[in-house]
């Protein structure tokens with residue numbers, strides 16, 4: 677297992693970079709918040725207003741897997757079209773992607789193939805991806821049958837979950853499966869070359885994020901379609 681000798685007790689935790697991708701308003705920020713800040717107000721709560729991501733943001737979640745200490749650095753990209761070039765520029769150097777659509781929004785599902793293309797173009801074919809059909813608490817508004825999500829994931833050979841950031845359905849499991857797949861892959865490469873690689877790409881991503889946040893801010897109150 678990747679853990680033995682890497683990120684074990686007394687050693688620095690392994691840094692793993694995960695990027696959230698998908699159209700605007702599908703729930704990327706809410707999923708990250710639910711996973712990294714369990715005490716925050718639930719998504720879909722009428723008292724929590726929607727704030728579109730502007731540019732890029734990230735959160736860190738420490739986890740332990742089979743004695744391996746891992747620091748998940750989860751980058752939350754903006755889904756709005758005008759940020760597409762900026763968002764996809766963060767894909768490079770990531771080990772994993774959480775690709776999200778909204779089960780009540782057919783367009784967000786139909787765009788998944790294009791997001792998959794962006795991921796493979798920018799991050800290569802070896803990265804791990806999971807597909808999430810979010811907002812499964814809104815069954816009465818469902819526009820994408822579960823079988824369609826399962827079929828698409830099967831065609832791409834990736835795991836699939838229907839999730840609800842609002843009701844905390846499958847969020848933990850989805851990140852666990854992705855982290856496990858990434859660690860299994862890392863097991864096959866040299867830990868030190870991996871550490872050097874992540875140190876360099878992480879530094880450049882952080883630097884870029886500081887510049888972007890400084891120039892355009894973090895979140896704003898622009899509403900996405902349907903809100």
Ligand SMILES: Nc1nc2c(ncn2[C@@H]2O[C@H](COP(=O)(O)OP(=O)(O)OP(=O)(O)O)[C@@H](O)[C@H]2O)c(=O)[nH]1
Nearest residue numbers: 700701702703704705706719720729755840841842
């Ligand atoms: N009912 C329900 N609403 C959700 C869920 N997840 C997110 N929402 C709501 O959907 C809206 C958009 O959520 P965000 O998490 O900001 O979406 P996003 O994908 O990060 O959007 P961008 O920042 O524009 O890319 C907000 O009003 C959330 O409260 C969910 O699982 N169920």
